[in-house]
Amino acid sequence: MEESEILAKLPLVFTESALRQEMLTHGKFLKVNKDDTLIREGQYLDFLPIVIKGEIRVFQQKEDREILLYYVREGQTCMMSLSAAYFNHTSSSYGVATKPSEIFVFPTRLVNEWQLKYSSWNAYLIQTFRSRYDELLGSFESVAFDPIDKRVLSYLTERAKKENTAQIAISHQNLAYELGTTRVVISRILKGFEQQGKVKLFRGSIQLK
Amino acid sequence: MEESEILAKLPLVFTESALRQEMLTHGKFLKVNKDDTLIREGQYLDFLPIVIKGEIRVFQQKEDREILLYYVREGQTCMMSLSAAYFNHTSSSYGVATKPSEIFVFPTRLVNEWQLKYSSWNAYLIQTFRSRYDELLGSFESVAFDPIDKRVLSYLTERAKKENTAQIAISHQNLAYELGTTRVVISRILKGFEQQGKVKLFRGSIQLK
DNA sequence: GGGCTTGTGTATCTTTTGATACCGTTTTTT
DNA sequence: AAAAAACGGTATCAAAAGATACACAAGCCC
The missing domain is CATH 1.10.10.10 (Winged helix-like DNA-binding domain superfamily/Winged helix DNA-binding domain)
Incomplete structure (x- = not known):
């Protein structure tokens, strides 16, 4: 895929052009099939993904049942991967493509580095956390009431x-x-x-x- | 209260001494009574709080009922305030002291500035988000199953x-x-x-x- | 002391939801 | 084409939880 095409598909929130350039330099473009497993519980994360096209289902596996956490859609990153990467922990969830998808991945060390360099990256991270929280809160209220x-x-x-x-x-x-x-x-x-x-x-x- | 005492009560996670020094310089120490309301829905946040002693109940008010989000305890900050402050939004929740408490507050603009200067501040923020998410997820599972x-x-x-x-x-x-x-x-x-x-x-x- | 508020025990009734089972139809696979 | 898998309709039964009502005791305020 052309660099310009990828650039066009990256979330608009990344306002600093230096950041966008770094993403292109360090990032890798991947295609995955429906039902491909991108991340398993217990794995360390080498790469943080941003979904360019398609959809990833993120869930946990407990004893007999499966807990759906959220779907990662276009322009979004995976909150669980993000925090696992940040603290160098293993993943506590699974990520599986629900359809043929295209993702853009970069080395996890950049997550930390970019925080100290780009405000828009920080805003993106906090936005990611906050909206997942709100989403889960909505589900919680709905289930509870x-x-x-x-x-x-x-x-x-x-x-x-x-x-x-x-x-x-x-x-x-x-x-x-x-x-x-x-x-x-x-x-x-x-x-x-x-x-x-x-x-x-x-x-x-x-x-x- | 003595500066050294406050320093001693700040979360240990703030490893950079420059950050600790900035906190002391810009922060303000407050005492609140039981049942004091620290933040209301719809308010803008001038200050981000870290609880030094005591406990703050954070909840939302929906129509007839109240949704308990979490308690902010010693060494913790309020996730909802944090993200509201970050994006300069109004608060979507209430914060009320459950007992006489001591909190340490600093101007919200520092939230953004510190992100670009101190890694340990970033780690603290991400930790805050992630643990609230896990906590809510636990409640969700428990209510659902x-x-x-x-x-x-x-x-x-x-x-x-x-x-x-x-x-x-x-x-x-x-x-x-x-x-x-x-x-x-x-x-x-x-x-x-x-x-x-x-x-x-x-x-x-x-x-x- | 007298009233008011808060805390607790308990019975009855109803509604909601889940569990199980069985059936027929459509779609996919072999 | 035959078999298997996925999809959907429905009936019956049981369990969980909420709604309501009433009673009484303990603590607090005048």
């Missing part, structure tokens, strides 16, 4: 807004996984919504009305 | 450990508040624990056995 049917509807409307379409492509099973419940519960609720005329159900997708 | 009785027991044993005593001073009502449930549920569960010989109940406190 909202009944599942409301959470289902919120999930659907938010995705509709984000993807700018009323047709949400997701199976009941995966929706159950996202919300931490079971397939039967989701099917039951969605059927109820359909009878109330709130949605129309298709195999593999849900249409908001 | 653990039945309430287990959460009650975890809460009690953790506090017992932290305070190094088997006698936990808390009312059923406040315990319900901490865990996001109701008084009746807590009373019911604790009574069950007592019958199983796990605890002994007193007015206003619970003894682990």
